[in-house]
Amino acid sequence: MRRSRERLAQQLIDQMRAQIESGKLKEGDQLPTEPQLEATFGVSRTVVREAIADLRSAGYVRPIQGKGVFVSNPSAQKAFSLTPVEIKSIPETLELLEFRMAAEGEAAAIAAYRRTAEQEAAIRAANRKMAQMIEDGAPTVEADYEFHMAIAAATNNRFYVDVLRHFGPRAIPRGQFPTLPEAHDRAYLDKVHAEHIEILEAIADQEPERARQAMRAHLLASQRRYRMLAEQQ
Known part of the structure; x- marks a missing residue:
């Protein structure tokens, strides 16, 4: 069960990264809500949260309290x-x-x-x-x-x-x-x-x-x- 969840999280990460790097999701765009991502990709909330956490750690997205999660500029991660x-x-x-x-x-x-x-x-x-x-x-x-x-x-x-x-x-x-x-x-x-x-x-x-x-x-x-x-x- 956990291995299946790990694979699904990686698949979601890969798909969202591809959308960000291709420009389909642009810097400043707000990501869909967790329930919307669950429905779109057919995964559980746990998988969505794991994927978002990893994308956030890698600099692809950033949360803004009370507003949601937004796309970052992937190249900006290199700024540090x-x-x-x-x-x-x-x-x-x-x-x-x-x-x-x-x-x-x-x-x-x-x-x-x-x-x-x-x-x-x-x-x-x-x-x-x-x-x-x-x-x-x-x-x-x-x-x-x-x-x-x-x-x-x-x-x-x-x-x-x-x-x-x-x-x-x-x-x-x-x-x-x-x-x-x-x-x-x-x-x-x-x-x-x-x-x-x-x-x-x-x-x-x-x-x-x-x-x-x-x-x-x-x-x-x-x-x-x-x-x-x-x-x-």
Whole structure:
């Protein structure tokens, strides 16, 4: 189910990008409402929201509170100018996310049936810490990393912990791209936190496949964002 949702979100992203890049949707145009997009593309509201979030992160659209979502100039996304070091980091980031999808997807599934009460509490604590960092406007990379490390520990398999510890906080992509607006964007960080909650709830409910797919969806969403970023450079 989640994999189908991921495919639909990517299809919607591709179609909307094509409309923006071809000029069919011009800078300043207001996007249809969520219900209208659902009806037009035959997808769920969740798929629409995921696609809009990714397009927003890549600079294709921008929300205006109380008014709606509007088309941005895709080339304007380059205005923030990634540093040469950041640009060189993109291919490695995509490779790391691909690896993490395999390793951490399985780790989440294992944690769902092996985690102890104490380990579940540690995952929850890391999740609360990140929520507080977002609320305070403080850096969230360390708290994000702690959340993923707590899941690795809940597998009770030291190799998952060793692998994630090897990468350290650089496993969290936005920590490598401080120039990106989304690194400090409240709406984006709230979306990341919501994805963490889905993973946490699946582990707490001891549903391995649900946990695996929630983790995979979380990392795939990140991969989509950085792939679009690579295409803009």
